[in-house]
Amino acid sequence: MLARLAGRSDQEVMTYMTIPSTISGGPSIFQVRIGSGEVLSAGDEADFLVAFYQHSYEDHIGFLKEGGVLLYDSDQVQPDLGDKRFVYVGVAITGLTVEALGGTAKDKGKNIFVLGLIAEIFHLDAEKLKDLIRERFGGKNESIVNTALMAFQAGYSYPVGGLLTTRYAFEVRQETAGRDQVTMDGNQALAYGLIAAGVRYGAGYPITPWSTIMEILRSELPKYGGLFVQAEDELAAVSLALGFSYSGYLAVTGSAGPGISLKTEAIGWASMAEIPLLVVNVQRGGPSTGLPTNVEQSDLSQAIFGSHGDSPRVVLAAATVEDCFYIALEAARIARKYSTPVFILSDSSLATRIEAFDEPDLTSIMRDPHPDLSPRSNGYKPYPLEGITQHAPPGTRMTEGKYPVVTGLEHDEMGHPTGHPSLHMAMTAKRRRKLQQLAAEIPLPEVYGDAEGTTLLVGWGSTFGPIREAVDRARERQKGVSSLHLRHLHPLPNGLENVFARFNQIVVVEMNDQGLYGYGQLATILRARFCDPKIRSLTKTDGLTFRVKEILQGILP
Amino acid sequence: MSATENNVSTIAPQPEKLTKKAITADHPTWCPGCGDFAVLAAFYKTLEKRQLPHESIVTLAGIGCSSRFPYFVNSHGAHFIHGRAVPLASGVSLARPDLHVFLFGGDGDGFSIGGNHLDHGARKNIRMTYVIMDNFVYGLTKKQTSPTSPIGYRSKTDPTGAMDQPVNPIKKLLAGGATFIGRTHATQINHMIQMIERAMDHDGFSVIECLSECVEFYPGAFDPANPRKGGEFKLIDEKKWDGTPEDELRHDVTDELAAYRLASQPFPGVFGVFFESDRPTKNAFERKLVETTRAKLGAPSDLELLQGTFNRMK
Numbered sequence: 001m002l003a004r005l006a007g008r009s010d011q012e013v014m015t016y017m018t019i020p021s022t023i024s025g026g027p028s029i030f031q032v033r034i035g036s037g038e039v040l041s042a043g044d045e046a047d048f049l050v051a052f053y054q055h056s057y058e059d060h061i062g063f064l065k066e067g068g069v070l071l072y073d074s075d076q077v078q079p080d081l082g083d084k085r086f087v088y089v090g091v092a093i094t095g096l097t098v099e100a101l102g103g104t105a106k107d108k109g110k111n112i113f114v115l116g117l118i119a120e121i122f123h124l125d126a127e128k129l130k131d132l133i134r135e136r137f138g139g140k141n142e143s144i145v146n147t148a149l150m151a152f153q154a155g156y157s158y159p160v161g162g163l164l165t166t167r168y169a170f171e172v173r174q175e176t177a178g179r180d181q182v183t184m185d186g187n188q189a190l191a192y193g194l195i196a197a198g199v200r201y202g203a204g205y206p207i208t209p210w211s212t213i214m215e216i217l218r219s220e221l222p223k224y225g226g227l228f229v230q231a232e233d234e235l236a237a238v239s240l241a242l243g244f245s246y247s248g249y250l251a252v253t254g255s256a257g258p259g260i261s262l263k264t265e266a267i268g269w270a271s272m273a274e275i276p277l278l279v280v281n282v283q284r285g286g287p288s289t290g291l292p293t294n295v296e297q298s299d300l301s302q303a304i305f306g307s308h309g310d311s312p313r314v315v316l317a318a319a320t321v322e323d324c325f326y327i328a329l330e331a332a333r334i335a336r337k338y339s340t341p342v343f344i345l346s347d348s349s350l351a352t353r354i355e356a357f358d359e360p361d362l363t364s365i366m367r368d369p370h371p372d373l374s375p376r377s378n379g380y381k382p383y384p385l386e387g388i389t390q391h392a393p394p395g396t397r398m399t400e401g402k403y404p405v406v407t408g409l410e411h412d413e414m415g416h417p418t419g420h421p422s423l424h425m426a427m428t429a430k431r432r433r434k435l436q437q438l439a440a441e442i443p444l445p446e447v448y449g450d451a452e453g454t455t456l457l458v459g460w461g462s463t464f465g466p467i468r469e470a471v472d473r474a475r476e477r478q479k480g481v482s483s484l485h486l487r488h489l490h491p492l493p494n495g496l497e498n499v500f501a502r503f504n505q506i507v508v509v510e511m512n513d514q515g516l517y518g519y520g521q522l523a524t525i526l527r528a529r530f531c532d533p534k535i536r537s538l539t540k541t542d543g544l545t546f547r548v549k550e551i552l553q554g555i556l557p
Numbered sequence: 558m559s560a561t562e563n564n565v566s567t568i569a570p571q572p573e574k575l576t577k578k579a580i581t582a583d584h585p586t587w588c589p590g591c592g593d594f595a596v597l598a599a600f601y602k603t604l605e606k607r608q609l610p611h612e613s614i615v616t617l618a619g620i621g622c623s624s625r626f627p628y629f630v631n632s633h634g635a636h637f638i639h640g641r642a643v644p645l646a647s648g649v650s651l652a653r654p655d656l657h658v659f660l661f662g663g664d665g666d667g668f669s670i671g672g673n674h675l676d677h678g679a680r681k682n683i684r685m686t687y688v689i690m691d692n693f694v695y696g697l698t699k700k701q702t703s704p705t706s707p708i709g710y711r712s713k714t715d716p717t718g719a720m721d722q723p724v725n726p727i728k729k730l731l732a733g734g735a736t737f738i739g740r741t742h743a744t745q746i747n748h749m750i751q752m753i754e755r756a757m758d759h760d761g762f763s764v765i766e767c768l769s770e771c772v773e774f775y776p777g778a779f780d781p782a783n784p785r786k787g788g789e790f791k792l793i794d795e796k797k798w799d800g801t802p803e804d805e806l807r808h809d810v811t812d813e814l815a816a817y818r819l820a821s822q823p824f825p826g827v828f829g830v831f832f833e834s835d836r837p838t839k840n841a842f843e844r845k846l847v848e849t850t851r852a853k854l855g856a857p858s859d860l861e862l863l864q865g866t867f868n869r870m871k
Contacts, residue, residue, distance in 0.1 A: 182871055192867070201652055203644075222851075223851065223854060223862055227847070232673060236641065236647075239642075239648070240645070240647055241648065243646060246645070247649045248653075266641060269637060269638050362864050362867070363860065366859055394634075395612050395613075395655055396612065397612050403634070404633065405633075407636040408638055417636075
């Protein structure tokens, strides 16, 4: 609700959440960073920490900056008041909440009580927050809304001010651009991006952190006349999606790493048969079952190379929650134009993080999902050697009377199977050339900071924010540091060598292992592509997002 | 848009008569004498008899000798990967109610690597017609044991004889929930046509197990059911519901337990329709979900819908 309030107040916001990977629950944290200026990452240190329990205090007090405020439930938490680095505000949150709600609600409603306290401390707009409470609980019965409002009011009117010497307030910013802000998490942005892109069919299998995308699509797509199938397994999910795509409706499947591993054979078929397909990988940590609820960027190599044979495919990665929406549009555009599988890489931090961003201009974005079933004539070939495959979906009348078969066997231009050496060479080149053509059309990303200098930080995916913030901080200290963010990872845009040439060192920042030879997954690809010894690697594998200071420590001598 | 509103009404009906020549494509790559030639011939005859235009059907397959089928039929088709043809076909079937989906494959593709998909396609009752050419052996990879190879069959992977209990296809399909289950024999062309026609007229997941001899690696496997080789082609005697005393003894195709009993007969067993049920399809359920959801919302445009969602996120 704080995030949504910030969105409505045109403030920048970013949240960070951890959830335990067990159903019975366990410690979880929810972090909100709100700013009047640009907010790029969830922040390295907290100004204000709320502790409901002793363990949450103990685990996170180290995250509070010196001079920061600890607001704690004095019924539950006994902080070390001797530690003079922090300001302590003890409020009997449990007792006061029970009292406010008439003692029937046990200890539910404490979070809403604290929301009231925070609203008072930070001078937030209480009326807007009450509206949000009404919206959040309004679907349930009236007494729940009233209980929530009572809890909020009790927190809001508590004389907490007397305990605090500092006062907090956000600058009130003048209304910026004409567009309203929308507030959502990365999986929501991705799901709605797919809908805007004209995706009406899909199939998946439950896995964290991808599941919420399929849940959204399962309930949303029927509204648009489409459908999403929960398949019996990952292999069936990708096969169903290919059935949808083959029948003329660009479809999506998705998973996290373990499920993508299972889908790889069918994705190879999509490369070979040249069927458009969107594959979402919301990355989590580690190989095998790994770290189901942590973050890592260790599936890049799999996305690019994870199939037998030479099987070109496109790989894109979303930078922010907002970009989760736009990357879906770009992926769908490429899949249709080049008749190819396209990977969209997200990760568990983007999936659950809530951000506010300018509402997209849907009128200019929405795409018609219908297949082109107009009759095909004049020497139609499903696999023309000179040209990009554009399939005629089943149901299309072929006026010359020859109907095409799409296939995973090597084939000639008409789709007939052949193992002829010259045809395999020509067809392999055809499938490769279309992605080379795509590479030429991708705009070169802009360098953030100066166009030349000592260090260029190169990132992909959700490290976008921390890297930019690291550039800002480094530049405060006169370091010649800039950054470059890649959304298109395979193929890479043309011309990167000219950008790299203007820096003394290129540091590729990514959340994966340094590998056997000392380079992370993107760094390995860039070194292979450019043979440039200036390309270095900064990696980490603690399952957490990059902190700005970790990047600074990695690049400063 | 909705799954029921495809742009196919604009396709002009084909005035010319559909001939065998028009539905024939590449010459089959099968070995001379392969049972699959007869299945293909029966399929051509069915299309010709029913005058199904090219645009109204799609032929799909996984991997295996019989899965080459789509190349030999002049219709839109796809040759997919091993074992996953049922979910591929499910996608086409669910998105394109204007098409009749025909799926072809073998025993390895359907009962082994694709066995789980067979169960779930059956359970979900997705509308398609699936012809499984069962030859009791892996032919394309040259004589390995298949999931339907009988105990004692000597293959390259079981040189002393197969030891694993074979799959009983009819029982597997019954347990999975298939709503039309037929069984036929590649030497009985009229019976095959009859089975294909009944299967395609069935609104649901319709499967035909067709015993189709691999002359190369399992010659004579199905002679016990081939009258010309001294066997007996024993047909299922279906109930006529005529009230006569002899009808009491006939098979009720809606009786699942009776179907299990029929499927328990020793090899070569009986042929015909084992089971048929009018349980609603997933196609119908999904179509209803779309219709009721959209009716509740007042049939908004795609833009209005998404804009409405974003307005709630402000």
